Amino acid sequence: MNSADRQTSGGSARPRRSRPFTAPVRGGGSRRPFRSPSSRPGSSERAPHPRSGGASGHGRSSGGHGGRGPRRGGQHMRTPQRAEHRHIREATSETVTLPPLGPDTVRIVPLGGVEEVGRNMTIVETDAGIVVVDAGFQFVSEEAAPGIDYVLPNVRYLEDNKDRILGLFITHGHLDHIGGIPYVIDHLGNPPIYTQYLTSLMIKKRQEEFAHLAPIDLRVVEPGGSVMIGKENGPQMTVKTFPVTHSIPDSMGISVATKHGNIVISGDLKLEHEEGIATEKEKKNWGNLGKDRNILFIADSTNAEKDGFSIPESRVYDTIEGIIKNVKGRLIIGTFASQFERMVHIIKMAEKYDKKIVTEGRSIKTNIEIAQRANIFTPKPGTFINPQDVGDYPADKIVVIATGAQGEDSAALMRIATKKHKFITFNERDTIVLSSSVIPGNEISVQKLKDNLLRYGLTLMHYRSSDVHSTGHGNTGELIWMREQVKPNFFMPAYGYHSMLRYHATAQINAGFPRERTIIADNGMVIEITNGTELSIRKEKLPSNPMMVDGFTIGDMQEVVIRDRQALASDGMFVIIATVNLRTGTLKKSPDIISRGFIYLRESQTLLSEARLLVKKNVEDLAAGMNPVDLEYIKANLTESVERYLFQKTNKRPMVIPVLIGV
Numbered sequence: 001m002n003s004a005d006r007q008t009s010g011g012s013a014r015p016r017r018s019r020p021f022t023a024p025v026r027g028g029g030s031r032r033p034f035r036s037p038s039s040r041p042g043s044s045e046r047a048p049h050p051r052s053g054g055a056s057g058h059g060r061s062s063g064g065h066g067g068r069g070p071r072r073g074g075q076h077m078r079t080p081q082r083a084e085h086r087h088i089r090e091a092t093s094e095t096v097t098l099p100p101l102g103p104d105t106v107r108i109v110p111l112g113g114v115e116e117v118g119r120n121m122t123i124v125e126t127d128a129g130i131v132v133v134d135a136g137f138q139f140v141s142e143e144a145a146p147g148i149d150y151v152l153p154n155v156r157y158l159e160d161n162k163d164r165i166l167g168l169f170i171t172h173g174h175l176d177h178i179g180g181i182p183y184v185i186d187h188l189g190n191p192p193i194y195t196q197y198l199t200s201l202m203i204k205k206r207q208e209e210f211a212h213l214a215p216i217d218l219r220v221v222e223p224g225g226s227v228m229i230g231k232e233n234g235p236q237m238t239v240k241t242f243p244v245t246h247s248i249p250d251s252m253g254i255s256v257a258t259k260h261g262n263i264v265i266s267g268d269l270k271l272e273h274e275e276g277i278a279t280e281k282e283k284k285n286w287g288n289l290g291k292d293r294n295i296l297f298i299a300d301s302t303n304a305e306k307d308g309f310s311i312p313e314s315r316v317y318d319t320i321e322g323i324i325k326n327v328k329g330r331l332i333i334g335t336f337a338s339q340f341e342r343m344v345h346i347i348k349m350a351e352k353y354d355k356k357i358v359t360e361g362r363s364i365k366t367n368i369e370i371a372q373r374a375n376i377f378t379p380k381p382g383t384f385i386n387p388q389d390v391g392d393y394p395a396d397k398i399v400v401i402a403t404g405a406q407g408e409d410s411a412a413l414m415r416i417a418t419k420k421h422k423f424i425t426f427n428e429r430d431t432i433v434l435s436s437s438v439i440p441g442n443e444i445s446v447q448k449l450k451d452n453l454l455r456y457g458l459t460l461m462h463y464r465s466s467d468v469h470s471t472g473h474g475n476t477g478e479l480i481w482m483r484e485q486v487k488p489n490f491f492m493p494a495y496g497y498h499s500m501l502r503y504h505a506t507a508q509i510n511a512g513f514p515r516e517r518t519i520i521a522d523n524g525m526v527i528e529i530t531n532g533t534e535l536s537i538r539k540e541k542l543p544s545n546p547m548m549v550d551g552f553t554i555g556d557m558q559e560v561v562i563r564d565r566q567a568l569a570s571d572g573m574f575v576i577i578a579t580v581n582l583r584t585g586t587l588k589k590s591p592d593i594i595s596r597g598f599i600y601l602r603e604s605q606t607l608l609s610e611a612r613l614l615v616k617k618n619v620e621d622l623a624a625g626m627n628p629v630d631l632e633y634i635k636a637n638l639t640e641s642v643e644r645y646l647f648q649k650t651n652k653r654p655m656v657i658p659v660l661i662g663v
């Protein structure tokens with residue numbers, strides 16, 4: 001669905017919001033100041049679930065907390081329970097100083113998002129100042145970083161240069177583009193945040209969870225408009241925005257104007273097309289962009305491993321409409337809250353066929369609220385019913401929209417499937433549609449969900465069996481078309497793991513783009529382009545090791561902590577408690593041993609008594625002749641020999657912690 005459809009469909013036209021600022025590309029008057037929507041007094045926009053993960057991320061981008069269940073589809077991000085107590089630790093990366101730029105050079109640095117899916121952040125710097133694009137975060141797996149909630153781009157360089165930051169532009173409302181804002185915005189010196197209306201609502205909603213932070217300076221821009229940013233009496237930069245098609249409304253790309261041409265950043269996107277032919281709307285948007293002089297095009301690589309064109313969302317809509325129209329029993333649709341446009345479309349279709357809707361899952365409820373607040377749609381009175389009233393309607397009048405299509409244990413679908421839901425159960429007349437793909441890593445939990453569901457004898461449809469899901473990211477056919485419209489001097493694949501960038505680059509090169517003008521970057525790589533045509537990569541790299549959000553702290557100095565957690569998780573711990581007579585250097589009694597997650601002690605008596613003897617001998621041998629007895633020295637030695645002994649006996653390396661008490 002595009003904004004034009006939105007205007008005309010289902011009588012729920014979206015009244016033009018009185019946007020605080022719009023100016024045509026290259027139009028006059030672009031120096032008018034913005035007004036921040038967040039500064040409206042007496043805002044009554046607080047929703048009932050201030051802790052909910054309203055601004056849900058991508059299905060694709062969300063990892064999860066492996067040990068505790070499947071990766072999330074973005075709809076159940078762990079939210080800070082006591083955000084106001086969050087202690088923000090300063091990043092400790094070393095400062096990297098880059099020489100000031102001359103008027104003819106533009107500097108581009110991806111700080112995150114080119115070695116992973118998530119934590120997107122790109123900076124564009126000229127002699128006038130710095131523009132930051134996106135501030136996302138990335139969920140990380142439990143194995144990679146136990147206990148870490150998510151990782152952020154490293155903002156050390158921006159922190160050191162915050163006086164030069166003119167603005168933060170946010171392309172759209174998914175968590176891999178907005179999730180980092182609450183954690184990094186004060187490190188950036190609270191610059192104004194420019195984005196579109198729906199995204200601004202999602203950012204505000206998330207910001208409510210971080211009550212201790214200074215209010216953000218949020219400014220709404222119109223897609224296709226251009227804004228002049230800069231400090232009063234200081235140098236100015238022009239940034240243009242252009243509308244793009246993605247799975248959430250109000251998605252945009254960014255074009256930063258510099259002396260010799262533009263740096264164009266796509267944001268997440270796909271192409272709206274019919275059988276591989278771009279729609280008129282896309283031709284117009286991209287055609288306009290191509291009229292400019294464009295130095296560099298940075299583009300989404302998420303789906304670059306797939307050739308051709310992705311399934312158009314319109315085909316998904318047709319499929320789902322057919323299902324809604326024809327089902328004989330109840331219809332349950334499992335999806336991501338981040339599939340914002342589809343969710344709204346499903347609601348409209350249900351209304352068209354006079355059905356009642358039950359929503360299950362907090363993130364879905366939150367996003368429906370935000371959609372209404374943004375005037376994206378207005379439900380008919382009585383469309384939404386409570387789950388406890390499901391029994392009051394004929395089965396074929398009920399559509400349930402639920403979270404949990406990734407098989408998350410705590411989400412609605414699994415609860416219903418395992419008969420743990422209070423009001424909803426399934427029977428063989430029901431139809432379930434899993435309107436999402438399976439995020440890698442979730443295969444087992446999705447399998448479990450499917451098995452549980454099919455025990456009811458119901459009908460199950462998923463993306464492999466019919467067109468009930470399409471991606472929000474373009475395949476290479478779409479990406480090549482876009483690059484051809486932009487006609488950049490240089491091309492840089494972004495938003496993806498290194499392999500995805502490689503696939504994307506290869507596809508563009510095979511389609512005729514010169515290899516020598518293709519840049520495959522790593523996080524922190526400093527790219528400079530002079531006169532719009534001369535490319536150089538600096539030898540300095542900006543700090544790019546991820547900053548980690550661990551409960552209440554963020555920082556990048558936690559490698560030791562992570563390593564300990566990994567050791568504890570794999571081999572457990574082994575604690576020795578011994579009392580040492582400081583005068584004689586002998587042990588008062590046989591040492592105590594406590595272990596967790598290592599071996600079952602009761603069945604390891606031989607090992608234990610040998611370990612005790614080893615400890616006793618080790619301590620007493622070392623202490624003999626020491627005056628005074630140096631407990632720290634003994635501890636270090638003891639740790640080493642106990643570790644060696646345990647490894648010989650068990651082939652495991654538990655964390656050995658000696659506690660020596662001197663008396």
Ligand SMILES: [Zn+2]
Binds near residue numbers: 268472
């Ligand atoms: Zn996205």
